[in-house]
Amino acid sequence: MTLFRQLMMTIIAIFSLMLAVVMGINFNTTKGYLVGQLESTTQDSATSLSMSVSDFMALEDYVSVESSINAVFDSGYFSEVRIHVYNNDESIVRSNETKIDGVPNWFIDLIDFKVPVAKAVISNGWSELGQVYITGSAGYGYNQLWLASRDLLISFFVIGSITLMLGSIALRYLFRPLAELEKQAEAIQQRRFIKVIDVPKTRELKSVVLSMNRMVEKLKKEFAAEAETAQWLQAKAFKDPVSGLGNRHFFENQMKSHFSERERGIDGLVLVSLTDLAKLNNERGYESADMFIQSAADILAKKISNISSYTTLARLSGADFVLLIPNFDHAQLKQVVEDVMVELMELNIASISYSDAVANIGAVTIDGSVERSSAMSQADAALREAKREGYNTSKVYDLNTGQSMAISRSSWKEMLELAIQHRSFKLKKQKVVTIDESPITLHEEVFMGLEHAGKIYHAGYFIGLAEQFDLGSQIDQVIISRVIEYIKSKKLEVPLTVNLSASSYAKPAFIEWLNNTLNHLEAGVKSKLMFEISEQSVLLDEQQASSLAQMLKTQHVLFGIDNVGKQFSAFQYLQNLMPDYVKVDSSYTRMAAGKESESFFMHTLCKMFNSLNIEVIATGVENEKQLVALKRFDLAGGQGFIVGRAKEM
Incomplete structure (x- = not known):
């Protein structure tokens, strides 16, 4: 559970406790007031009735007594008005079933409202003629208690809702730095190093945010250093410093990996040999030779980027480059070799090569049955044949591709x-x-x-x-x-x-x-x-x-x-x-x-x-x-x- 929810639940719990206490106090106060008021009313009515009927009782005019009872009963909230006559030991009663309107039954069952019973002696002179009993009505008390409790509950609910809404807005504003810290912590777990830009003004939160930002910066530098070290080691071991391509060690590892696969398709293997690189280095210097190598490497790298991302390109030695193109048929290989030769010959126009003789290319198409040593031997044979035919020539062999190449x-x-x-x-x-x-x-x-x-x-x-x-x-x-x-x-x-x-x-x-x-x-x-x-x-x-x-x-x-x-x-x-x-x-x-x-x-x-x-x-x-x-x-x-x-x- 989030801290925000915990605080909101705490506020709600405190507010609910306050509501319960206030409602309890208000309820008991209201109930006590109503009971006291009802006791006073019933007692006053009983005393008044005893005095008003004393003369009628002395004359045994019980019809007038009953009329007085009716008058008192109708004038107040009473459930029963009764006069006990000592003379004949009978009672004159006016009562009505208590009906409580507008109050839920659960409230009535929950509340025990004590109904007062008032008594008064009817006397005439020194003689006691009877006694008045007046029982108050619980309906009035329940009704007043319900109205008071309901109004208080509604008031608290409205005030509480407004308070919680405003409190929620205020807490969200105050918790924004914590939310940003949470996102930052999750990002760190995923090794995404982000900083909290808006530093809070609260002293404790400000200290935490600044500490987290410093830690993020440190972790970012450490990971960058690890990645840079791995990249540097990889380049040191497998990258040719002049051409920027893989070196012989890199190519041999890739060849071993590729030829160890038990399921291989049709591959193209290409050897490119630059012409007169040694003469260029001796007569014009190593910078011209390096430019020749780099330009040729750029042409080859650009070409394979348009062919397949799985192609392996490396510089085998001073003037020799090699390409291994997986899933490549014979017709495609011939077209690529021709395109590369055309682009390499443009190096002479740019005066980058030593002379008109720029390069020779030997290539071979192989399938999964051809071993690594055999593939390299055949590619080398194709290159020798191209050199024998003259400069700027190429030769592409189709080596044992068999039935797999028969499908057009x-x-x-x-x-x-x-x-x-x-x-x-x-x-x-x-x-x-x-x-x-x-x-x-x-x-x-x-x-x-x-x-x-x-x-x-x-x-x-x-x-x-x-x-x-x-x-x-x-x-x-x-x-x-x-x-x-x-x-x-x-x-x-x-x-x-x-x-x-x-x-x-x-x-x-x-x-x-x-x-x-x-x-x-x-x-x-x-x-x-x-x-x-x-x-x-x-x-x-x-x-x-x-x-x-x-x-x-x-x-x-x-x-x-x-x-x-x-x-x-x-x-x-x-x-x-x-x-x-x-x-x-x-x-x-x-x-x-x-x-x-x-x-x-x-x-x-x-x-x-x-x-x-x-x-x-x-x-x-x-x-x-x-x-x-x-x-x-x-x-x-x-x-x-x-x-x-x-x-x-």
Whole structure:
């Protein structure tokens, strides 16, 4: 319960107590006054009646006596007027049933109103002729008590309502600094470092606000230092200082990670070799050589930014660059190579290259059956062939792509549209478990595939084409709908995680559709649904990723970010998105099980993410050595072949 509500309840309790005390005092005072007044009235009436009927009693004129009784009875609030005649031992009575109008029955039952009975002796001379008995009417007393209590209660209610309303406004005004402090504390918990701008004038609150602001500033600097350290270490180990691209070490790690995947699609591997870089360095100096390298790197980086966020680009050596483009067919690769060569040749026009001879390019298209060493050998052979043919030439090989490449782009589009229409994607799930002696399943990630001509194609074969055909959001909608149906039909113990493509949540219409879908789900079903997005897609459109994250948080649905650490980027986006967990790139898993100097990167990432209360999950856990090595780190869980294979849904 909030402090504001506690204070309001305290005020209401005190006000109610005051009302009860005042009403009690007022009630007893009013009741005593009414009883006293009724006693006085009945006694006066009894005395007056005894004197007025004494002569009639002496003459035994009982008709006149009765007339006097009627006159007295009708003139006051009496329930009974009775004269007892000693002479014949009879009573002359005038009475009426007490009727209490306008007073609730519960009030009558609750209040015990003592009705007074007045007596007076009728005498004539020294003789006592009888006695008068007058009983007051409780109706008058109840009526007056009810009116007094009701009016007092209404007055207190009106005054109390006005007081509470004004008090509420005043308290809200006084509590504004506390509300800001509460928001600030929640933001700190989420590692969003905000300051309270309006410092209150109240001395105690002012001191607290200023202390919180100082703490926020300190925490902000500490996190920025951690992120900067992680980024610096990453760049120091994996970044080429001249081109700004990944170095050979970075590329080798990414290649190992990519080729260790058990389900790969059609990939493009490109080698670019700049011509006469050594001559340029010797004759014009290292600055000209560096400009040549940087210009070529900019052309390549710009080109891949328009192709795929999953492309790996690195500088292998002085004049050599390499590109690994996942989910890319032969025709696309040839077109990219031609476009890159055209742009590189423009460096000669700008007098950046040494001569007309700018570069040679060798490329190869490979499928999942090709080993890493074979792929690099074939790409190198293509580059040698291009150099043999002369400067500014390129060569693109098609290496063992087989049946997978026999399907044309138009056929793939028809297959995908048909699969969307019939919701015929094949679904698998792979569990994510804790890394300890007794593993506990945290959640299960959903993978999709497509069957054609008796062969199952995993997502790597067609997801790139689906993005190009603008079918990504439709595929995601089908997968989400089928996963929801699966959750409803099964009693699941752990949630299922669905990966969302960048092209899906880049569309506001998709986020709106997903929000409406989640709105119509029961809480039990919604709790078994999670979502993931890749770091590459976040870096492409952080604003839309933020919109998706805010919507999922509003729906109380967990979400994570995949492939974290694969790109050279600052980690500040995590403070904006605040995912529930991150999956670090599988290259860090291999480094964690490698040299001690390389395992430090996993330790740094875990420390930084855990400081944000973000759980860390290792991916690509393929052997026992990696599993044992990962137990040294502060990881929430792991995913890979050794901890759980993908199973049919």
